[in-house]
Amino acid sequence: MxxxxxxxxxxxxxxxxxxxxxxxxxxxxxxxxxxxxxxxxxxxxxxxxxxxxxxxxxxxxxxxxxxxxxxxxxxxxxxxxxxxxxxxxxxxxxxxxxxxxxxxxxxxxxxxxxxxxxxxxxxxxxxxxxxxxxxxxxxxxxxxxPRWISNVTQVPSVVGMVCETFSDVYPSPDAGSRQSFAHLTLARQIMRGHRHVFGVGEEAGFEESRSVIIDAYTGGSDDLKKSFEQAAQHRDARYNAFCRETLDYERGDDVLQLGRMDLAAxxxxxxxxxxxxxxxxxxxxxxxxxxxxxVLPLLHWLDDGRRFGTLRPRAARTKP
Missing domain, CATH: 3.40.630 (Aminopeptidase)
Structure with missing residues (x-):
């Protein structure tokens, strides 16, 4: 290791x-x-x-x-x-x-x-x-x-995994979860210019307030569409209930989750x-x-006898 x-x-x-x-x-x-x-x-x-x-x-x-x-x-x-x-x-x-x-x-x-x-x-x-x-x-x-992460899925076990692993996740059934301006701003940019990353076609809709992609399985990810019964369930029933209530599985909806990897996560x-x-x-x-x-950058900075990136070593003093 x-x-x-x-x-x-x-x-x-x-x-x-x-x-x-x-x-x-x-x-x-x-x-x-x-x-x-x-x-x-x-x-x-x-x-x-x-x-x-x-x-x-x-x-x-x-x-x-x-x-x-x-x-x-x-x-x-x-x-x-x-x-x-x-x-x-x-x-x-x-x-x-x-x-x-x-x-x-x-x-x-x-x-x-x-x-x-x-x-x-x-x-x-x-x-x-x-x-x-x-x-x-x-x-x-x-x-x-802190590093932002995103996730697109309709699988309850994955929704729960993201909520349990990362910080400040939205959407989530966890208490205190809310959509901040940062969540909304990033979600809009992802849906505007990065749909190809997760195989969602341009015709798919997006409900911003719930962060739900409507009819998501039309842009290359078609064969990933599942019914609620086929999707892997989470051991915590609240994530299963959240997905069942939030998503239309017959139509093929996904949640777009955003969260952060930080020290707590x-x-x-x-x-x-x-x-x-x-x-x-x-x-x-x-x-x-x-x-x-x-630590290494600090040590390199303090060493004035060697070149480090754009920094130049101190010129050697000459005796008078």
């Missing part, structure tokens, strides 16, 4: 492999459309399609990372889980980075993207890897600055989702990464 974080420090983008479960290996690759050549990119897309083929009862997906387009994959972060012995892909999460504006400043929002798990490995405790690990890495690498993730056997190493490695992220 320590080697994982050491490599994370040395690379401008993530392309890391680590063991996260017995017999399974996880690869996190950031911006594959930029860092991979044609053959490597085609192989990665084929691995994603293999998992999708085993997950979907019928049909195929054509949006986002499944398109194979470099432009789409250049704004993605793929978390792929494979069997260590055979290399067979069994699960993935495809995050997307969206460049938005908030309060007149650039704001990068991480879309949680599509998660798919081969039916043969469901129940092996992979959700902590697929839903939180990569976002936690981005949060720590960003110096613990990171604590909940580490203590509530990460397996106890992985927790010490993950906390220690996170502390090491944060130390490198915050």
């Amino acid at each position: 320590l080697g994982f974080w050491l490599k994370a420090l040395r690379r401008p983008t993530l392309d890391l492999t680590l063991a996260t479960a017995p017999g399974l290996t996880t690869r996190i690759i950031e911006r594959p459309g930029i860092v991979l050549d044609d053959a490597e990119l085609a192989a990665l897309v084929e691995q994603l399609r293999t998992v999708a083929g085993r997950t979907l009862a019928q049909g195929a997906l054509t949006y986002g990372v499944f398109s194979g387009e470099r432009e789409r994959l250049s704004q993605s972060i793929v978390t792929l889980i494979s069997e260590t012995a055979t290399g067979r892909p069994v699960a993935f999460n495809a995050l997307a980075q969206m460049q938005l504006q908030l309060n007149g400043e650039p704001e990068q929002v991480t879309h949680l993207g599509l998660v798919m798990v081969d039916p043969e490995v469901r129940g092996r405790g992979l959700s902590w890897v697929l839903y939180g690990l990569t976002v936690l890495v981005l949060f720590v690498r960003g110096g613990l600055r 990171a604590r909940r993730y580490l203590l509530g989702q990460v397996p106890r056997s992985s927790l010490p190493g993950l906390i220690g490695a996170s502390a090491f990464l944060l130390l490198q992220r915050l």
